Amino acid sequence: MQAFSNAGSGDIVLAIARRIVENRSYLSDIDGLIGDGDHGVNMAKGFSLAAERLRGEPRPLAASLAALGDVLMTEIGGSMGPLYGVMFSGFAEALDGVEEIDAAAFERMLRHGLEEVQSIGAAKVGDKTLIDAFAPALEAFSAATAKGESFAAALDALIAAAEKGRDSTIDLVAKIGRAARLGERSRGVLDPGATSCAIILRSLAEGAKAKLAGAQ
Amino acid sequence: MQRFINDPDLVVEDTVRGFVKAHRDLVKLGENPKVVAYVEAPIRGKVGVITGGGSGHEPAFVGYVGRNMLDAVAVGEIFSSPTAKSFHDAMKIADGGRGVVCLYGNYAGDNMNVKMAVKLAAKDGVEVLTVVANDDVCSAPLDQREKRRGVAGEILMWKCGAAKAALGASLQEVQATAQKAIDNCRSIGVGLGPCTLPAVGHPNFNIEAGKMEVGIGHHGEPGTHVEPLKTAAEVARDMVKAVLDDHNLPSGAEVAVLISGLGATPTNELYILNDTVDDEVHARGLKVARAYIGNFFTSLEMVGATLTIMALDEELKQLLAVEVACPAPL
Numbered sequence: 001m002q003a004f005s006n007a008g009s010g011d012i013v014l015a016i017a018r019r020i021v022e023n024r025s026y027l028s029d030i031d032g033l034i035g036d037g038d039h040g041v042n043m044a045k046g047f048s049l050a051a052e053r054l055r056g057e058p059r060p061l062a063a064s065l066a067a068l069g070d071v072l073m074t075e076i077g078g079s080m081g082p083l084y085g086v087m088f089s090g091f092a093e094a095l096d097g098v099e100e101i102d103a104a105a106f107e108r109m110l111r112h113g114l115e116e117v118q119s120i121g122a123a124k125v126g127d128k129t130l131i132d133a134f135a136p137a138l139e140a141f142s143a144a145t146a147k148g149e150s151f152a153a154a155l156d157a158l159i160a161a162a163e164k165g166r167d168s169t170i171d172l173v174a175k176i177g178r179a180a181r182l183g184e185r186s187r188g189v190l191d192p193g194a195t196s197c198a199i200i201l202r203s204l205a206e207g208a209k210a211k212l213a214g215a216q
Numbered sequence: 217m218q219r220f221i222n223d224p225d226l227v228v229e230d231t232v233r234g235f236v237k238a239h240r241d242l243v244k245l246g247e248n249p250k251v252v253a254y255v256e257a258p259i260r261g262k263v264g265v266i267t268g269g270g271s272g273h274e275p276a277f278v279g280y281v282g283r284n285m286l287d288a289v290a291v292g293e294i295f296s297s298p299t300a301k302s303f304h305d306a307m308k309i310a311d312g313g314r315g316v317v318c319l320y321g322n323y324a325g326d327n328m329n330v331k332m333a334v335k336l337a338a339k340d341g342v343e344v345l346t347v348v349a350n351d352d353v354c355s356a357p358l359d360q361r362e363k364r365r366g367v368a369g370e371i372l373m374w375k376c377g378a379a380k381a382a383l384g385a386s387l388q389e390v391q392a393t394a395q396k397a398i399d400n401c402r403s404i405g406v407g408l409g410p411c412t413l414p415a416v417g418h419p420n421f422n423i424e425a426g427k428m429e430v431g432i433g434h435h436g437e438p439g440t441h442v443e444p445l446k447t448a449a450e451v452a453r454d455m456v457k458a459v460l461d462d463h464n465l466p467s468g469a470e471v472a473v474l475i476s477g478l479g480a481t482p483t484n485e486l487y488i489l490n491d492t493v494d495d496e497v498h499a500r501g502l503k504v505a506r507a508y509i510g511n512f513f514t515s516l517e518m519v520g521a522t523l524t525i526m527a528l529d530e531e532l533k534q535l536l537a538v539e540v541a542c543p544a545p546l
Contacts, residue, residue: 041415077325120332
């Protein structure tokens with residue numbers, strides 16, 4: 001079976017946090033074009049705070065995701081705090097009690113996270129938000145597994161779709177959030193939320209792939 | 217960047233500590249250091265009145281905590297909504313047993329965090345009603361008022377809502393009065409120069425020399441248009457027109473006028489604006505019952521000003537006259 005253990009995979013969350021912190025200035029710079037310019041700063045603050053709390057003893061992936069979701073929701077604020085907070089808490093809920101994470105469990109995790117984001121935000125695909133990276137990534141992952149592709153190949157499809165979705169935001173006009181007030185002037189630049197979401201999904205998928213390779 | 221800061225990542229913490237030290241007689245810090253409360257909060261038998269918002273707008277939001285004013289404020293990062301936890305903690309500290317109203321501005325983050333906090337408060341058995349300010353006329357057309365941002369009109373909403381609560385009104389009555397107060401407010405901002413978030417280090421938008429951005433938001437959200445900077449009198453006339461054309465007030469109506477600097481505009485220029493604003497309002501057959509001129513709701517060191525005009529009825533007039541003690545001017 002293509003699967004990796006929940007118990008030994010909490011370090012994937014540390015890797016996600018590292019990637020967000022590395023992209024602090026980049027995310028703030030693109031946010032500066034159509035927002036406040038603080039997206040990277042706030043994201044890095046939340047993810048590094050979570051990483052500090054998680055360092056030390058190894059934890060299951062579900063527990064680490066839950067801790068990250070909790071920090072983002074209770075410590076970060078803004079709109080990205082609650083949105084990413086419920087996303088990671090949703091991931092954690094879906095993995096709770098799952099010992100071996102296979103493609104089906106991974107898909108349930110993604111789907112529950114997306115549902116949670118959509119339960120507090122009103123964004124749809126095409127509104128120039130993180131949903132533009134997240135929704136197609138989930139779709140590509142399910143389509144690949146439905147076609148019988150391996151878990152690892154489905155993760156590659158997920159990364160490619162997330163990044164294609166992220167790039168699609170360049171040509172979009174923001175419909176929601178602070179950039180929406182720019183109207184046409186929001187066209188031509190990446191959406192910061194879709195960009196951070198693609199970073200998160202790539203790093204999550206790469207972490208899962210490394211675990212799968214290690215499990216073989 | 218020529219700024220008085222220690223660590224750019226800790227400007228909010230440092231600000232709040234200094235604020236509380238300055239106003240120990242009126243405010244206290246909650247167990248959550250991102251919640252500032254009135255020293256007497258919670259007041260038994262009174263509806264709690266709270267707000268919350270990003271930092272960088274001082275003296276808003278924290279400056280309006282006080283006697284006959286807000287019971288607690290949730291503090292966010294610079295220009296960023298407070299967390300759901302901070303809103304929730306502010307609700308808890310303000311609850312005197314008759315419920316809490318949360319009077320806040322229409323921004324995506326605040327909407328989400330308040331919504332989550334209201335649910336958390338309900339679990340504690342605290343009923344929370346909300347009013348969302350949407351007084352900025354340039355942020356959406358009148359028929360989409362629910363999309364408009366909340367700006368300096370929020371201060372008048374807090375004042376009326378808090379005064380109503382202080383007079384012993386019920387939770388529903390306080391909510392209804394605060395809603396009426398903000399429904400009666402219209403605001404517009406004009407920006408002449410950008411602001412810089414300390415943690416970012418460079419201006420977050422540009423306004424060319426000799427230009428002004430009409431309809432600018434409290435965080436530099438772009439306005440309706442950029443045009444050459446005109447005289448104060450012409451700018452004031454444009455601002456009054458934008459605000460009153462949206463208002464449709466009958467001749468003889470009484471109004472409150474609030475002109476707030478955005479952070480780096482000298483106070484005397486606000487009076488220069490008011491010189492024409494007052495004339496223009498009277499020329500339309502309206503009467504200025506109260507005028508508030510100063511730095512009430514700033515945007516870091518943005519150059520510019522906002523104008524808010526609130527239509528008054530007897531109740532709102534009386535509520536604005538209720539005496540208060542809070543750190544901010546009012």
